[in-house]
Amino acid sequence: MAGRGVTWLGTPTFPKAARTALADPQLRANLRNATTTIRGKRADAVAELPDWEPLRRAGEAIKDQVLGDLDTYLERLEAAVTARGGIVHWARDADEANEIVLRLTREAGAEEVVKVKSMATAEIGLNEALAEGGVRAVETDLAELIVQLGEDRPSHILVPAIHRNRAEIREIFRREMPDVPEDITDEPKELAEAARRHLRQKFLTAKVAVSGANFAVADSGSIVVVESEGNGRMCLTLPETLITVMGIEKVVPTWSDLEVFLQLLPRSSTAERMNPYTSIWTGVTPGDGPKNFHLVLLDNGRTDTLADEVGRQALRCIRCSACLNVCPVYERTGGAAYGSVYPGPIGAILTPQLLGEDVDKQARSLPYASSLCGACFEVCPVRIDIPEVLVHLRAQAVEAKNKTSPEAVAMSALAWAMGDARRWAATQRIAGIGRLLSRGGRISSLPWPGSKWTSSRDLPAPPKETFRAWWRRTRG
Amino acid sequence: MALFATCVTDTLYPRTGQAVVKLLERLGCEVDFPAAQTCCGQMHYNTGYPRHAASLAADYERIFTEYDAVVAPSGSCVGMVREIYPKLLDSTRAAQRSHELSEFLVDVLGVTDVGAYFPHRVTYHPTCHSLRMLEVGDRPLRLLRAVRGLELVELPEADSCCGFGGTFAIKNADTSGAMLADKIKGVTETVAEVLTAGDNSCLMHIGGGLSRLRAGVNPVHLAEILSSTEEEPWQAVA
Numbered sequence: 227m228a229g230r231g232v233t234w235l236g237t238p239t240f241p242k243a244a245r246t247a248l249a250d251p252q253l254r255a256n257l258r259n260a261t262t263t264i265r266g267k268r269a270d271a272v273a274e275l276p277d278w279e280p281l282r283r284a285g286e287a288i289k290d291q292v293l294g295d296l297d298t299y300l301e302r303l304e305a306a307v308t309a310r311g312g313i314v315h316w317a318r319d320a321d322e323a324n325e326i327v328l329r330l331t332r333e334a335g336a337e338e339v340v341k342v343k344s345m346a347t348a349e350i351g352l353n354e355a356l357a358e359g360g361v362r363a364v365e366t367d368l369a370e371l372i373v374q375l376g377e378d379r380p381s382h383i384l385v386p387a388i389h390r391n392r393a394e395i396r397e398i399f400r401r402e403m404p405d406v407p408e409d410i411t412d413e414p415k416e417l418a419e420a421a422r423r424h425l426r427q428k429f430l431t432a433k434v435a436v437s438g439a440n441f442a443v444a445d446s447g448s449i450v451v452v453e454s455e456g457n458g459r460m461c462l463t464l465p466e467t468l469i470t471v472m473g474i475e476k477v478v479p480t481w482s483d484l485e486v487f488l489q490l491l492p493r494s495s496t497a498e499r500m501n502p503y504t505s506i507w508t509g510v511t512p513g514d515g516p517k518n519f520h521l522v523l524l525d526n527g528r529t530d531t532l533a534d535e536v537g538r539q540a541l542r543c544i545r546c547s548a549c550l551n552v553c554p555v556y557e558r559t560g561g562a563a564y565g566s567v568y569p570g571p572i573g574a575i576l577t578p579q580l581l582g583e584d585v586d587k588q589a590r591s592l593p594y595a596s597s598l599c600g601a602c603f604e605v606c607p608v609r610i611d612i613p614e615v616l617v618h619l620r621a622q623a624v625e626a627k628n629k630t631s632p633e634a635v636a637m638s639a640l641a642w643a644m645g646d647a648r649r650w651a652a653t654q655r656i657a658g659i660g661r662l663l664s665r666g667g668r669i670s671s672l673p674w675p676g677s678k679w680t681s682s683r684d685l686p687a688p689p690k691e692t693f694r695a696w697w698r699r700t701r702g
Numbered sequence: 703m704a705l706f707a708t709c710v711t712d713t714l715y716p717r718t719g720q721a722v723v724k725l726l727e728r729l730g731c732e733v734d735f736p737a738a739q740t741c742c743g744q745m746h747y748n749t750g751y752p753r754h755a756a757s758l759a760a761d762y763e764r765i766f767t768e769y770d771a772v773v774a775p776s777g778s779c780v781g782m783v784r785e786i787y788p789k790l791l792d793s794t795r796a797a798q799r800s801h802e803l804s805e806f807l808v809d810v811l812g813v814t815d816v817g818a819y820f821p822h823r824v825t826y827h828p829t830c831h832s833l834r835m836l837e838v839g840d841r842p843l844r845l846l847r848a849v850r851g852l853e854l855v856e857l858p859e860a861d862s863c864c865g866f867g868g869t870f871a872i873k874n875a876d877t878s879g880a881m882l883a884d885k886i887k888g889v890t891e892t893v894a895e896v897l898t899a900g901d902n903s904c905l906m907h908i909g910g911g912l913s914r915l916r917a918g919v920n921p922v923h924l925a926e927i928l929s930s931t932e933e934e935p936w937q938a939v940a
Contacts, residue, residue, distance in 0.1 A: 244877050254880075554863045558880045595874060597867025597881070598748055600834035620750030637746055641754035644709070644740040645761065654713050667939060668913050678872045682879035683910030686714055693712040693719035697735045 231320035231351040232527070232580045234379065237565030239591035244559040253389055257560050260388050264551045267497030268605070275493070284486045286609040289542035292477055293532060299444040299477045300523065306447025310509025312519040317471075323524050324355035327436060327469055330520055331361050334467045336434040342451060342458040343367030344438025345383060345545050346471045346524055348567040349580075352436065363436070364428050366457040368421050375402035381561030381569060383547040384495050389560050392417065425457060435461035435516070439472040440544070441487060442521075445480045448508040449521065452491060452501040462505045468516035474523050475541040487544060490607035494546035527580035536618040540576045542608040547572075549602035549612060555595055564592060571602035575615040590626075593619035632675075651694060658688045704734050704766055706774040706783075706800065708902070709741035711923075715902045717939075721929035722775050722803060728929075729811055738765045744782035747790075749869045756790040759797075763787075766796035773806045775925045777832025777900045780805075785835055802832060803925055804841040804900060814844045819932040821851030825894040826924075827885070827908065829901040830863050842900055842924055849927060857897075858888040866907035882911045889919055896920045898927055 237243055247253055272278050292299050304314045317323035331339055339356065341347065341363050353363040353374070365374045372387040373380050376398040380386030387395070396412040399420055406420050437458065441450040449470055451458055462468060478484060492501040510519050532538050550556045550570030561569030565588050566577040574592040578585050593616045602612040627634065643653040663669045664687030672680045679685065691699070703726075707719045719735075726733050743758030762783065766772045774780050780802040787797040807813055826846060832838045846854050865871065865881025885908055889897050897912070897919050899905050909921030920938055930936035 241874050241876065244874065248876050248880050554865070554881050555874070555877055558877055594870065595877070597830070597863050597865055597870045597878070599830035599863035599867070601830075601861075601863070604834055617748055617750070617752075620748070621752050622750075624750035633749075634751075637749065637751045637754060641743075641746055641751070641757065644743075644758055647738045647740060650709075650740040657713060670914070675872055678875040679910075681875060682882060682914065683907065684913040685910055686906065686913075688714055689716050691716060693707050693716035694735070694737060696716050696720060698737070701735070702737075 232349055232568070232577055233566045233586075233589055237562075237588050239588050240559075240563055240565075240595040241591065243563040243565060244595070247559045247563050252391070253560055254558060256389055256391055257557055260385065261551045261557045264497060268494060268548060268551065271493040271497040271499065274499070275489070281486060281489055282607055282609050285490050285544075285607055286542060288478060288483050288486060289475075289608055292479065293475065293538060293541055296474065296477070296532065299479060300474055302444040303442055303447060303477050304523075306443075306445065307509060307519075307521050308447075310447050312447065312509040312521055315520060315522045317522050317524050317526070319526050320350035320355075323350050323471055323522050323526070324352055326520075326522050327352060327471065328356055328359040328361065330467070330469055331356070331434050332359075334434050334518070336361065336432070336467075338362045338364060338428070338432060339434045339436050339469075340428050340432040340461045340465065341365050341370075342435065342437035342461045343370045343386075343453070344436070344471065345567060346438045346473050347436060348380065349473075350471070350524065350526060352471070364425075364432075366425050366428065366461055367453070368418065368455060368457070371421060371425070372398060375399070379562060380567060382550060383545050383568065383570070383572075385547075389562070425460075429457075429460045429464055432461070432465045434467045434469065435465040437462060437468065437470045439470050439476050440491070441484060442472060442477045443479075443481055443484065444477050446508055448481070448506050450484065451505045452488070453503045453505075454496060454498075454501060456503050459503050459505050462507065463515050466516060467518040467520070468507075469520045469522065471522045471524055474525055474528050491544055491546050494548040494605065494607040527582050530582045531579040534579065537575065537579050537615055539610050540572065540579055540615060542610055543572050543576065544608060546607055548605040548607065552601040552605050553596075554599060554601070555597065559595075564595070565589075566592075571596060571612045571616075572610070575610075575612055575619060578619055590623045593617075593623065647694075651692075654692050654694075658690070658692075660685075660688045661690070703731055703771040703773060704736055704769040706739055706742075706762075706766065706772050706779070707735065708774055708776045708779045710902050710906065711775055714906065715923065718775050718902055718923040718925050721923070721925040722773065724934075725816060725925060725929040726773065728931075729807075729813065729816060731811075734769070736765050742779040742782045744779060744786075745868050747782065747786060748867075752790065755786075759783075759787050759790045763791060763793065763796050766800070769796070770799065771806065771810060772796060772800040773803060774800065775803045775900065775923060776902065777802045777829050777836050777838060778903060781831040781835035802836055802838060802900060804832075804838055804845055805836065807845060807928075808841045815848035816845065816928050818849040818928045818930055819851050820849050820927045820930045820936060822895045823853045823855060823893070824896045824898055824927065825855050825857045825889060825892040826860070827857055827864065827889075827897060827899040827904065828860055829899050829904045832900050833861055838900070845924070845928060846898070850932075852927070855892045855894055858891055859884070860888075864904050864908050866904050868903075871907060882907060886911045886915065886917065890917055894919060896922050896927075898922050898924050900924050
């Protein structure tokens with residue numbers, strides 16, 4: 227079953243969508259400031275740990291162990307959650323998961339749910355599905371609230387409103403928050419206070435909360451959410467009913483495995499030694515916290531991804547977003563160009579894989595949205611070799627493409643020419659004719675597709691004598 | 703030992719190949735250029751044509767298998783050969799004995815002062831594959847610091863990609879151009895006369911942007927700086 231809802235319909239292919247972002251100087255400035263700051267902080271936070279590399283390898287090994295035996299761990303998790311009074315639901319795709327959450331919400335008699343920021347519920351378009359069913363979903367994470375009130379789309383995994391500055395946020399609050407003071411300024415303190423007052427009302431009246439999960443412990447049935455603001459904890463503890471939607475790859479075997487990830491995640495994502503709030507709950511506890519707990523285990527293209535030996539490493543991802551913050555492509559285009567809730571390098575490999583057979587032209591353009599500089603692999607706390615998977619997905623895209631496409635023909639012709647030194651020397655002589663196009667040692671204008679190069683840079687004129695010709699003349 | 707010139711250097715930058723030969727012979731190496739060589743196959747591999755790349759990889763193994771060492775003036779191509787060939791071939795004897803120029807000089811020959819003379823203000827771009835795939839570290843900088851007359855200036859945001867990425871520069875031309883613009887801004891801020899790197903493909907990209915802007919900075923491969931001496935100094939292309 228394919229990963230429905232992962233992409234935003236109607237987004238153009240990456241090169242085209244990127245052009246819009248590149249033409250927006252405010253967006254580029256916002257992104258550059260934000261990513262440069264977090265990049266520096268992350269590097270410092272990581273440098274503090276002498277055992278960072280062994281920790282990364284431990285994170286990789288635990289995740290690989292889980293992915294290698296996923297059904298066993300999920301069954302163990304289900305049994306543990308059930309034993310502690312929780313109810314487990316299995317959802318093959320976005321539609322099934324949304325139906326389950328809507329049904330449970332109605333059964334609880336709620337018309338409004340408060341939400342903990344969650345990638346899984348964004349992936350399946352839960353808010354929209356609930357709205358169609360007459361249920362309002364209120365985001366309680368500050369950045370997620372800004373995106374929701376601005377009727378905008380998130381552009382970063384961890385900082386969904388990274389593309390907005392505080393003047394823009396003030397405007398959104400004034401327009402969309404009924405109880406906001408008229409004279410509110412764009413001071414972060416005032417904006418946060420307005421959001422706090424707005425949300426407090428929601429926390430105190432909500433009967434149902436919906437969360438995602440950062441980790442789930444198979445042995446104990448415990449679910450873990452880490453966050454910075456504490457709004458998540460309000461949702462996780464106050465309402466009577468808690469519904470958690472979790473991608474099936476989030477399970478870890480034991481409590482002691484958490485130790486590794488609770489070091490890797492905060493340093494990689496917010497450059498903190500420890501995240502401010504770590505909430506862990508196990509089923510239901512009489513007299514404390516929610517009375518009803520439901521866990522929805524979401525597949526949505528994950529078992530198909532698991533079947534690909536190279537591509538499956540994308541399921542190790544712990545959604546830290548370190549790869550976004552170091553990616554030179556993301557830094558310039560922002561998240562919207564990726565057309566998915568998963569932007570940046572991880573999105574470029576995760577999105578097409580979750581879509582599986584439903585992959586379209588837009589998603590197929592994502593693996594090419596990288597110069598393969600390798601910065602993403604270098605920072606990934608669970609050592610996902612993103613460049614390797616990008617290249618692997620490009621090969622799949624080529625396989626699915628017409629063998630007589632101009633690119634495929636050119637690549638075959640070039641490989642044929644390079645397969646023999648004499649043919650290659652002849653090809654070089656033909657390329658040497660490029661001198662005719664040059665003026666003053668440079669070529670400034672080429673016909674398509676070379677025009678894509680010469681739009682912003684020259685090419686050197688080919689020399690009169692290649693290296694091999696020189697070698698033959700002087701040494702041969 | 704053998705020189706693997708790489709298709710870009712062979713076709714567009716013969717001066718770099720000649721500089722490697724001159725430099726290595728000056729250091730006492732016996733250099734051969736097996737004429738059957740063509741390309742490492744990286745462009746095919748990275749664009750999604752692994753079968754074409756595997757065929758070129760097999761050629762590479764066959765052509766270079768008899769040599770003690772293979773040296774190439776490209777971190778990118780050596781990265782392909784040493785790190786990717788094991789995914790494409792069963793036997794990678796030649797690939798595992800392949801070295802990027804600065805690695806070969808520092809690790810195999812054990813020299814950092816190669817007797818070069820280059821009286822110019824120079825800035826160094828580390829190139830992504832040299833930096834992250836091969837992890838050449840400060841080897842090129844150690845070599846440059848030992849060059850007489852050379853003034854080395856640090857490049858701002860040196861480790862960010864120039865935006866070349868092979869076919870990326872064509873497929874995502876606008877994004878690539880934006881990355882290039884930022885890289886060029888860093889280069890011109892240094893007020894260097896010369897931009898150097900261990901990869902002609904990156905130099906072709908940054909140099910192409912500098913040329914378009916008539917920025918007056920000369921892109922010169924590391925090998926050409928290291929081969930320059932007081933007797934035979936490097937000269938800009940007329």
